[in-house]
Amino acid sequence: METGIQRLFLSALVLPLALLTSAEHVSAQTESGDQNPGLDRVISPDTKRREIRQAEVDTEDFEIGIFYGVMNVEDFGTNGVGGLRLAYHITEDFFMEANYGITTTRETSFEKLSGSTVILTDDQRDLSYYNLSLGYNLFPGEIFISDKYAFNSNFYIIAGAGNTNFADEEHFTYNLGIGFRLYATDWIAIHLDVRDHVFEHDLLGEDQVINNLEAHAGITFFF
Amino acid sequence: MNLTHDAEHFNKGQAPGMKTRVFLNRITATIAIGTALLLMCQTASAEDEISDHERATVDTSYIDMRTGPGRGYPIFYAIEQDEIVELIKRRTDWVKVRTRRGKTGWAHVSQMEETFGADGKQLSFNHANKDEYLARRWEIGFNGGDLEGANALGATLGYRFTQNLTAELKLSQATGQFSDSKIGSIAVMHQPFPEWRVSPFFIMGTGIIDTSPDTTLVQTEDRSDTSLLVGAGAYIYMNRRFVLRLEYNNYQVLTSRDENEEVNEWKLGFNVFF
Numbered sequence: 001m002e003t004g005i006q007r008l009f010l011s012a013l014v015l016p017l018a019l020l021t022s023a024e025h026v027s028a029q030t031e032s033g034d035q036n037p038g039l040d041r042v043i044s045p046d047t048k049r050r051e052i053r054q055a056e057v058d059t060e061d062f063e064i065g066i067f068y069g070v071m072n073v074e075d076f077g078t079n080g081v082g083g084l085r086l087a088y089h090i091t092e093d094f095f096m097e098a099n100y101g102i103t104t105t106r107e108t109s110f111e112k113l114s115g116s117t118v119i120l121t122d123d124q125r126d127l128s129y130y131n132l133s134l135g136y137n138l139f140p141g142e143i144f145i146s147d148k149y150a151f152n153s154n155f156y157i158i159a160g161a162g163n164t165n166f167a168d169e170e171h172f173t174y175n176l177g178i179g180f181r182l183y184a185t186d187w188i189a190i191h192l193d194v195r196d197h198v199f200e201h202d203l204l205g206e207d208q209v210i211n212n213l214e215a216h217a218g219i220t221f222f223f
Numbered sequence: 224m225n226l227t228h229d230a231e232h233f234n235k236g237q238a239p240g241m242k243t244r245v246f247l248n249r250i251t252a253t254i255a256i257g258t259a260l261l262l263m264c265q266t267a268s269a270e271d272e273i274s275d276h277e278r279a280t281v282d283t284s285y286i287d288m289r290t291g292p293g294r295g296y297p298i299f300y301a302i303e304q305d306e307i308v309e310l311i312k313r314r315t316d317w318v319k320v321r322t323r324r325g326k327t328g329w330a331h332v333s334q335m336e337e338t339f340g341a342d343g344k345q346l347s348f349n350h351a352n353k354d355e356y357l358a359r360r361w362e363i364g365f366n367g368g369d370l371e372g373a374n375a376l377g378a379t380l381g382y383r384f385t386q387n388l389t390a391e392l393k394l395s396q397a398t399g400q401f402s403d404s405k406i407g408s409i410a411v412m413h414q415p416f417p418e419w420r421v422s423p424f425f426i427m428g429t430g431i432i433d434t435s436p437d438t439t440l441v442q443t444e445d446r447s448d449t450s451l452l453v454g455a456g457a458y459i460y461m462n463r464r465f466v467l468r469l470e471y472n473n474y475q476v477l478t479s480r481d482e483n484e485e486v487n488e489w490k491l492g493f494n495v496f497f
Contacts (some may be wrong), residue, residue, distance in 0.1 A: 031447070050339060050343065050344060051343075051344075051345065051346050052343045052344065052345045053307050053342075053344045053345075053346065053347065054347055054348075054349070055277055055310060055346035055347065055348050056277040056336070057310040057311075057312060057313045057318060057348070058311075058312045058313065059239075059275060059313045059314070060313065060314055061314060061315060061336070084356045088495065089314065089315050090292065090315070090365065090464045090465070090495045091316065091351070091463050091464065092292060092314075092315045092316065092317065096363075096365060096495065115455065132365040132376065132378060134365070134493075137293075140289065140295055140296070141295075141423040142290065150290065151329075152290070152291040152292075152296070160365070161367055161374075161375065161376050163376065163396055163398060169403075170396070170398045170403040171398060172373075172376070172398040181418070181469075186312065186314075186319065186353045194441075198331070199366070203366070222314070
C-alpha cells in the first residue's frame, strides 16, 4: 500500500511534468514562446507532496484471560476445569491461541465397584493440558439488547495440538472446538467454548483413543 | 415485553401457569443481571476515553465508518473530507475512530492512510504485506512434526536484528511410545536471501533436552542433557502475516555416557510477524 501511494504520488508528479513539457513543445512549435497559462492551470493538479510518518495508535491484537467449566475425561468422570488463555489476532479472520487447563479426575466405575482396586494415586488423578491452536472467526456479527445496545460477536472454529499430562505421563493431544466470543466492550470479551481433546492412553490395559469433551465460559481482555 | 405478554395470555386461568411465570421471571432476572453487567462495562469504557489520541484529518472524499472491526459490519457513517477524527485504537487492520460529533466506529487502514496528522504529515499504518514482512522485527510460530518417530510440537519466538539474522527461542515437546522429551534451545538463524518468496535458512544453536522414558514400560531415570543443534529449512511467505515454515533440525545430545546421541527432527508450521 505504501508503495502504491508512493507510486501514485510519483505518477501525479511525473505525468503533469511530461504533459507540460510536451505541451510546451507543441505550443513552442505553433505559437512560438506563448506560455499558455490556461492549459497549465488545467493540467497541473493542485497537490502538495506530503511527508509520511507512522500514525500513533495503540494496537490491541493480544487477548489474555481465564476460563472455567466442566471437562469429561473418559472413564474418569466429569469435573470442573479451569485455565488460562492467550491469543494473538493475526487478521480479522484468523487468530492463534495457547491454552492451559487443569482438572482433577475421579475414580473409574471399575474402581468404585471392586472396592479395593486403585488404578491411580491422588497425584496421578490431576490432569493438566496445554495446546497451541489456530482459530478462524466463522460468523462475525452483532448481538442486540433492546433497541439501545449492540455488541459485536464472533462464532469461531478452532483446532490444534498440545500435550496432556495425566497419570504421570505425557500424551500428545489434538483438540478441536467451536466457540462464541461476545465483546462486552472493545477490550473485554466473554467466551463460551466447547472443545474435544483427543489422546491415546493405555491405563486400562490396552491402547485406547479417548475423546474428552470440555465446555467452559471465560473472560478475556485485549491489550 | 412481548414475551411476558404472550406468557400471560397463554397461562390465563391455569394452575401450572404459575410455575411457568416463575420460571420466566427467573430468566428475565438473569438476562437483566447479564445486561446490567454488560452495560456497566460499556460505561466504564466510555469514561476512560478522555485522552490524548492522535488526530487525523481526512484527505480523501470520504472514509467508511463501520460498526465493527470486520469487512462484514455495516457502514453507518461516512467521514467527510477535512473532517478531523481521533484514532482511539487499532485491531488487526481496523482503526477505531471518533469524530468531533462523537460518532465512533471502525475504519480500514487502507482508507485511513489517506489522512494527515496535526503536523501536516501523511499518516501511515503498518499493515501486513510483503514489505512489512521484509521489515519485520518480531515473529512467533507454532509447529508440529516428528522427532525420531515421536509426535513433536513446538513454539518459537524470534527477534530479527538484521535483515539476515534472527535470534530465536525454541521450545519443543515430543511424546513417543517409549519416551517423552522436552527441548529448549536458543539459536541464531541466517537467511541469505530474505526477499525470496521461498527463502532458505540455516540455523545453529544450543539448549537442553529432557528425556523421560515411559514409566509403564521401562524403569529408567529421567535425564537432562545439553544439546547442540544445526538445521536448515525454508520460509514461504503466504499472505498477510502468515509465513509457512518447513525445517529440519539435527540435535547432538551430549550425554554422560561414552557416545553422544543424535536426534533428528522434521517440522512444519506457521509463523506470524508483527
